[in-house]
Amino acid sequence: xxxxxxxxxxxxxxxxGLVPQSVQTLVNNGHQVxxxxxxxxxxxxxDQDYINAGAVILATANxxxxxxxxxxxxxxxxxxxxxxxxxxxxxxxxxxxxxxxxLSDLLVRxxxxxxxxxxxxxxxxxxxxxAPMSDIAGRIAVQEGAHYLEKPYGGRGVLIGxxxxxxxxxxxxxxxxxxxxxxxxxxxGMGANVTVLDKSETRLQELAMIHGSKLQIVTSTADNIAxxxxxxxxxxxxxxxxxxAAPKLVTKEIVAKMMPGAVIVDVAIDQGGCIETSRPTNxxxxxxIEYGVVHQCVTNLPGAVPRTSAFALNNATLPFILELxxxxxxxxxxxxxxxxxxxxxxxxxxxxxxxxxxxxxxxxAAAQSLV
Numbered sequence: 192x193x194x195x196x197x198x199x200x201x202x203x204x205x206x207x208g209l210v211p212q213s214v215q216t217l218v219n220n221g222h223q224v225x226x227x228x229x230x231x232x233x234x235x236x237x238d239q240d241y242i243n244a245g246a247v248i249l250a251t252a253n254x255x256x257x258x259x260x261x262x263x264x265x266x267x268x269x270x271x272x273x274x275x276x277x278x279x280x281x282x283x284x285x286x287x288x289x290x291x292x293x294l295s296d297l298l299v300r301x302x303x304x305x306x307x308x309x310x311x312x313x314x315x316x317x318x319x320x321x322a323p324m325s326d327i328a329g330r331i332a333v334q335e336g337a338h339y340l341e342k343p344y345g346g347r348g349v350l351i352g353x354x355x356x357x358x359x360x361x362x363x364x365x366x367x368x369x370x371x372x373x374x375x376x377x378x379x380g381m382g383a384n385v386t387v388l389d390k391s392e393t394r395l396q397e398l399a400m401i402h403g404s405k406l407q408i409v410t411s412t413a414d415n416i417a418x419x420x421x422x423x424x425x426x427x428x429x430x431x432x433x434x435x436a437a438p439k440l441v442t443k444e445i446v447a448k449m450m451p452g453a454v455i456v457d458v459a460i461d462q463g464g465c466i467e468t469s470r471p472t473n474x475x476x477x478x479x480i481e482y483g484v485v486h487q488c489v490t491n492l493p494g495a496v497p498r499t500s501a502f503a504l505n506n507a508t509l510p511f512i513l514e515l516x517x518x519x520x521x522x523x524x525x526x527x528x529x530x531x532x533x534x535x536x537x538x539x540x541x542x543x544x545x546x547x548x549x550x551x552x553x554x555x556a557a558a559q560s561l562v
Contacts, residue, residue: 192516193223195259197252198230201266203474205233205497206504208263208284211244213505213512218245222516227255234498256280261515265504266491267294278302278538281520283512285309285324286535289436289549290463298536304520308504309461310434310543311511311533318433320511320533322369323503325458327493329373329429332456333362335487336425337381339454339478345485347452349424352382359383360424365416365440365465367394370429370458372401378425379405386419416440421448428457428465434535434545437462443482451483460488521561531557 194217196208207230209217214224224246228238238248249255256262256275264284268276273294276282279302286307288295298305308320318325333351340360342348353359362378364371367389378385379402386407389395395408409415420426420441426449430437437459446455446468457469464470468481472488474495479486493500511530514523524531534542540555541547547554 192260192519193225193258194261194263194512194516195255196224196226196230196246196263197255197272198227199233199265200252200269200272201473201491204266204491204494206265206494206501207231207234207236207497208265209512210234210501210505211236211240211246213509214241214246215244216509217513217516220513220517223247225249225255225258227252234501261512263508263512265501266494267291268298270294270297273297273301276301276303279304281306281515283308283508283515283533285461287461288535288543288546289434290461292550295536295541295546295550295552299539299541302539303536304534304538305536306515306520306530306533307434307535307543308508308533310535310546312433312529314529320504320507321431323507324493324500325369325429325431326373327496327500327503328458329370329427330377331492331495332370332427332429332458333374333377333381333383333425335477335489335492336362336427336454336456339485339487340424340452342452344478345452345480346454347424347450351378351425361386361422362425362427363388363419363423364427364429365411366428366430366459367391367398368429368431370431371427372398374427374429375402375406378427383425386423388416388419411440417445417448420445422450424450424453426453426455426466428455428459428469430459430465431462432545434543434549435462436549437465439465439467441466443467446484447482449482449484452485454485454487456487458492460490464488524557524561531561534560537561
């Protein structure tokens with residue numbers, strides 16, 4: 192199969208869809224890989240590194256999209272990229288369509304076969320391609336929260352870990368999944384007082400076993416969310432419903448009651464955000480202040496550490512990319528239901544139920560679309 196890797200064009204996105212080691216594996220399996228020039232520059236990988244791995248370097252994105260049967264990216268295609276897609280061309284990347292109806296419309300009209308990293312599953316019902324980025328995002332979220340808690344950025348001027356005689360910051364983590372667990376680990380490591388809220392008692396017990404008595408665990412109810420958000424110095428939004436829009440757990444009324452200079456880092460912003468006052472930002476203009484509260488809602492948070500992120504992502508995606516390339520998307524999906532769960536759009540139809548529901552569009556079962 193002919194596989195194309197265009198350079199990412201989203202604002203401050205430095206990751207790349209395939210690293211040289213993955214290219215070499217695909218070439219060794221008999222596939223051709225075409226990489227846009229400088230696609231790996233943001234992670235310190237040169238065109239020569241790709242050539243040494245067996246790739247062919249092409250000068251422009253137009254050339255990549257023209258030759259490739261399978262496009263491998265990191266972030267969702269931007270409008271100008273969607274216009275380059277062709278019917279039956281496969282694209283495998285993060286999509287987050289529940290929060291991006293315009294992108295969904297463009298992909299439907301393109302006739303392309305669109306797989307989303309974030310809805311591919313595993314035998315445990317987890318999301319193995321989202322997990323490494325969620326792990327990184329949770330860690331970065333605490334760093335970002337601590338940074339913007341500083342007074343020059345509009346924060347309260349509280350040191351996250353405190354010092355003798357001055358209390359540490361209170362960090363409230365919404366959601367105890369991969370993002371939440373990573374955020375908890377870093378926040379506790381920095382000396383913060385940390386509270387996590389989750390609706391699953393089983394997950395809360397697991398987190399208590401992992402992190403011990405330093406972590407405060409609270410069942411996620413509307414009253415408990417309000418009580419633990421209003422007095423927090425940093426709130427990390429880390430809830431996820433696979434393929435669907437994130438639930439709005441924190442209302443604007445709750446935000447209005449928070450302390451001036453408190454910080455919200457809404458990691459769920461890729462799926463629309465779990466804070467009612469959140470809106471997408473980017474690294475060029477990462478924050479805004481609403482009701483006196485600093486909001487950091489960057490939609491590609493792991494892009495801040497692109498080298499780490501690109502290699503971690505490739506470790507997870509490569510087996511699925513190999514299945515698509517070796518078997519074609521139909522056979523690959525029919526033999527692997529976990530990959531089929533990643534199929535969001537096929538032949539102009541939305542084939543993921545949660546995505547269709549979030550977009551209020553007709554849903555067509557993926558298996559039926561593959562016949």
